[in-house]
Amino acid sequence: MTSGQQKKIILTGDRPTGQLHLGHYVGSLKSRVELQDEYEVFILIADMQALTDNARTPEVVSSNVLEVACDYIAAGIDPERTHIVIQSMVPELAELYMYLSNLVGVGRVERNPTVKAEIQQKGMTDHVPAGFFMYPVSQVADIVGFGADLVPVGDDQAPMLELTNDIVQTFESLYGGGALKPIEGMYPKVGRLPAPDGKAKMSKSLGNALHLDASDKQIKAFVNSLYPGIDGRQIADPGVIDGNVILTYLDAFDDDADGLEELKQRYVKGGVGDSELKKRLLPRLQALIEPIREKRIELNKDLNFVKQSVHKGTMAGREKAGRILSGVKSRMGINYAETLFKGIA
């Protein structure tokens, strides 16, 4: 990065509906920590989005806003470099969302495969809140509202990228360029961690997640619950690789590739118990989680540092979103504060 060149902007975030867990660490937190030097990163605590399907239990959302912020900082997000932003404290995003809503057909929103799948998964078929139905458009406002160049996404989030870029393109063709940026996806190197039983992804809502402040006892119980891919194997039998959750976790957390490869070769021959895999995994997870847990305990002793960090990040977010919204309104010719009312007090 030569001097004078602006860092590219990344927007990422989480819905604050529970503490973060190991799946978040592998899927996003780890890379966010690595990216914060090279990029300007905005991490959005997406409480408004979380409320679209938690309106009946807003305390699930409100009680987790600061928890998630603690998780971020404990996991290595440096609030001096990364902006941690609370979505509901950036009203510019709500305004932007309304203007962008006019640039996409309701049929397109209706056909969004991600939302369709979530409606099924959440059993919402009878009552889909209108806000939930529309959240992909709100998400577009979040992305363009912070001027993101890049958004880390999973393979199933292609519709979000497409919707964003289509709306940006429509905006440009109607009102001219320069106010909003098209985005690119950043695809993770590591796939999603499976749940201990190997059947689903680790998920706070499914209650199968290892939190980032887990005790050694919880980590041990978690490791012991991991499914070895086959039922009732005797030690003498060959171990299986496919569907072996212990090995999937070792792949994610064991940096000693040669040692792991050697173990796998012995394991598939037979004579190696699952307990040997677990013994190898346990200290690695403990070593990963212990400093996060300790840091979290320290942060919890005086939440002022976390609060100040989030407040500062949120103000930086507002400032950025405010400038973008102002550009959007200028292009549309509706920035009356700067035109009709300039100089009027």
Added chain:
Amino acid sequence: MTSGQQKKIILTGDRPTGQLHLGHYVGSLKSRVELQDEYEVFILIADMQALTDNARTPEVVSSNVLEVACDYIAAGIDPERTHIVIQSMVPELAELYMYLSNLVGVGRVERNPTVKAEIQQKGMTDHVPAGFFMYPVSQVADIVGFGADLVPVGDDQAPMLELTNDIVQTFESLYGGGALKPIEGMYPKVGRLPAPDGKAKMSKSLGNALHLDASDKQIKAFVNSLYPGIDGRQIADPGVIDGNVILTYLDAFDDDADGLEELKQRYVKGGVGDSELKKRLLPRLQALIEPIREKRIELNKDLNFVKQSVHKGTMAGREKAGRILSGVKSRMGINYAETLFKGIA
């Protein structure tokens, strides 16, 4: 009204997509002028709502914001008593809209008969902007966002009242009462003015409207174009009452009920030309429009008064909407600025 008792609040408004016309005067402006002493009136220049189906031509909206404000003041709205508010300058409404969107099912929005009819009328069937689809919920945010007790409505706007009160009730049952008020409709005494040909309502979009700054020549041409309810009548023939647009206008604008009744009786007997009706109507419309036109010319000479008035009204609107939004967020437990971040700078 005893002292200390708060005035009830009325919310009303227009989409700024053209100058106001005689239909607006009869249907709403006249009564707004009469109500501004007894009530606290917020008149919303609903530019965000207008953009939901004018996103491709935002200049239609932006160029009419101040025009509509001029029409208001010229027609007798007193900005010292009535708050003239530009919707897009009250971002609290956008926030409120997002929270309220979570309290109504998308199916309910989809079935809204008013929106369905408009989609047909505007020929939008292929491409309904998502923002337009959702505008009834945004309208609810406008109504409750200014703490309205009363909303002047036409007979076809019952769904708007119902949606508002259902959302208010859902909000109360989930988060407790006191933050949002249920509303009542105020139904107009006078029905809608027909178009000159008697076939539709007067409408800026249909181009059959008499603007409130019309010249005497334009008023005369307009009066001459009014349909007498029957084709090819000879003076000797009896005149018709039903479908006679000239008489409908006389009913609306002639205060001399006895004189008008006498004329009608002679007219139905025959021997009275339509020109006699028109001669009676013309000076009455001229007397109504002339002072509005003159006032408008005066306002146009120095728009600063209009701008200051609208700015002041908008700031009053923001203040009101800000307090209501703050109450809403408190009830939901998400007013972090007052809880998590109190004292943090």
